[in-house]
Amino acid sequence: YNLQIGTENQFMLDFGLFPNPTDTLTLIPFENSFHERYNRFPLEDVTDSGYGSEENYRFMDENGIEAYVKYNFFHKEQRADKYVTNPFKQENLYYNKEKDYYVCPMGQHMERTGVRHSRTESGYVTESIAYSVARCEGCPLRCMCFRSKSQRRTIEVNHRLKEYKQKARERLTSEKGIKHRRQRCIEPEAVFGQIKYDMGYKRFRHFGKDKVTMDFAFFAIAFNIKKMCAKIKNQKMTDK
Numbered sequence: 001y002n003l004q005i006g007t008e009n010q011f012m013l014d015f016g017l018f019p020n021p022t023d024t025l026t027l028i029p030f031e032n033s034f035h036e037r038y039n040r041f042p043l044e045d046v047t048d049s050g051y052g053s054e055e056n057y058r059f060m061d062e063n064g065i066e067a068y069v070k071y072n073f074f075h076k077e078q079r080a081d082k083y084v085t086n087p088f089k090q091e092n093l094y095y096n097k098e099k100d101y102y103v104c105p106m107g108q109h110m111e112r113t114g115v116r117h118s119r120t121e122s123g124y125v126t127e128s129i130a131y132s133v134a135r136c137e138g139c140p141l142r143c144m145c146f147r148s149k150s151q152r153r154t155i156e157v158n159h160r161l162k163e164y165k166q167k168a169r170e171r172l173t174s175e176k177g178i179k180h181r182r183q184r185c186i187e188p189e190a191v192f193g194q195i196k197y198d199m200g201y202k203r204f205r206h207f208g209k210d211k212v213t214m215d216f217a218f219f220a221i222a223f224n225i226k227k228m229c230a231k232i233k234n235q236k237m238t239d240k
């Protein structure tokens with residue numbers, strides 16, 4: 001099972017067991033499970049890039065959850081100057097939103113040439129728009145611009161995802177976002193570390209989802225009680 005946990009101050013607030021190995025598809029059912037438990041959605045979500053899909057961003061946006069959720073390439077964007085300044089990268093091409101065209105590095109307009117819809121594993125439909133230049137023959141920048149053997153460069157843009165990523169980038173690089181990112185390594189990751197290495201809970205001791213859920217639920221209750229006791233003890237010591 002793919003075990004998901006939600007934590008705050010290293011207390012486990014919720015957990016979920018999923019059959020799918022990737023994290024992307026677990027976010028929405030996990031948020032819904034949180035809602036069932038607490039009759040509300042969390043105010044903020046802080047996750048790594050495995051959860052940064054259009055479908056997930058949209059869900060969080062529509063349910064008032066502030067998303068501090070990374071997407072693929074977030075770290076690359078932050079670290080690599082070449083990535084940010086490369087004028088050939090699709091993300092760095094100028095876009096005229098009003099007239100809906102891109103401008104290639106040689107100054108040609110890339111006009112809208114098509115729309116592609118695709119369905120994710122969960123059935124969510126995404127929309128990408130294709131933009132192409134009229135021609136690339138004879139362009140001196142051709143060898144640096146794109147690799148395909150096509151006669152002209154075409155790019156595909158998912159505008160909705162682009163906007164969600166922009167919002168996520170602003171949040172993640174804000175003062176609060178940086179604090180959350182720092183905190184994340186000592187939140188669920190630390191809890192997983194304590195579960196696996198301090199407490200030796202590396203394997204479920206039952207088969208079947210119901211039994212495994214029961215197994216982990218007891219463990220989570222015990223884990224939280226242990227945390228609470230340690231907290232009370234520390235508090236008493238600092239009060240002395």
Ligand code: SF4
Pocket residue numbers: 104105106107108133135136139140141142145146152153
């Ligand atoms: S190769 Fe085509 S898309 Fe690239 S810069 Fe030249 S004209 Fe523009």
